Amino acid sequence: MREQNKEVVVRRMQEEKVVVALVHRDEIPGKPSKYTDNDLKVIFDMVKECFDLSVDGVTNLIKPGQTVLLKPNIVGAEANPDSATITDPRILEATIKFIKESVRDVTVWVGENPFGSKGGSRAAFREGSWIGDAVRRAGVDDIIYFDEYPRVAVKVPDAKCWYEFSVPKALLDCDVYISVPKLKGHLASQVTITLKNAMGILCHEDMEKRHNTNLQQMIVDINKARKPDFAIVDAVRALAYDHSSRYPEHLISYNSLIAGRDAVAVDSVVEYLMGWDNPAKEVTTTRIAQWDGLGIADLNRIEMRGSDPKKLRKNLVTYFDEHTHAGYTGFPYEPCPIQAVFEGAEVFLGGCCLGCKSYLRMTLDSLYETGRLFGLVKSFGRLNIITGRNAYINPAMLPLPGVTLVYGDCAVDKWGDAVKDWPTRTEVISGCPPPAVALGRFFGELDKEAEKEM
């Protein structure tokens, strides 16, 4: 069975590679809050190199007369950019200037909705602010206050959990959507890079409601509404641990920009630089994004051009920091991943603790190792597991095809009765957590049913 799984992996590896550019400088003069024209020229040249390396020139991405939307990460409207919590204003200024100088009749918008209350975006871009002054100096055509701008309701048919929400009209109106995120650690989602930068296209109500325990799947679903056409990650100075961190030990200088067309590939390369060996497996959002077909996360399918990634890499994934006692200096890891891990097994996760997760992971490991999982997927088409409190599932996908297991009291509350009406094979196992032997019994029964069908 392992051989058959290997075949799938080998087939994927043979497909075309995507390109990601890494642009590094040993020294970048000035600082995000204060810089000269000469300092800015260094970043300007780095931005140009990003486009040259990844798409062979900006005009292969942006055509004359088109409208470009830049989406930075400005998580707090009043944040000082030297804190590394927001996108470096130098990168926005240089990118706008470069695009305007390189493409005829182009229109450039910049838009964002900082976390907080309505009016936050206006505060972030106000005159006299670092970001506001930088984009105006560069000649931005319009600043789109996402929290005030008209919104459009979208339905995302291939979203797994979150399928209906609203996005700023500008996101759909622009020809080219460029994400300009800041590289940061995140206690809920491990990292916040390109994919998570899309949270800023939501309205405040959704942003708060959706920062829940299935955040990673939500992030992927939001990106399905409109995936960035290009990403330039600000990894000049990164912030480890979490974007709330205020400890100087958490400021990490990469002096780099990482860019490309495929947001998943760009994030995967950045995560490699942060210390993960295999982001396609180890970083939940990236793993789910590849699983759902949003882009490429396998490093062996990504062509890295420019600076040597091995030289830029820092091993920062979770070590305890004796100095700050804030927890960890590096980037958080995910304990006991179960989503987007086992081929053929779809996990719909609600608020789920390690009680249910660890028993499910143990069981799935064993099913995979013995080849039984492959046999079950072959017989039933797919194995679905719903676990945790208040798991969202896109109604357009119901009833789920294949076999569905509702596991644990939290999941049973919402889905226990609902699945009983489905025409497919379903099973409900109660308990908090249900004993692991109950899983053993259920999969034993499934084995027998599969045998009978053969």
Ligand code: SF4
């Ligand atoms: S059912 Fe119990 S063990 Fe399972 S996720 Fe809920 S609280 Fe945790």
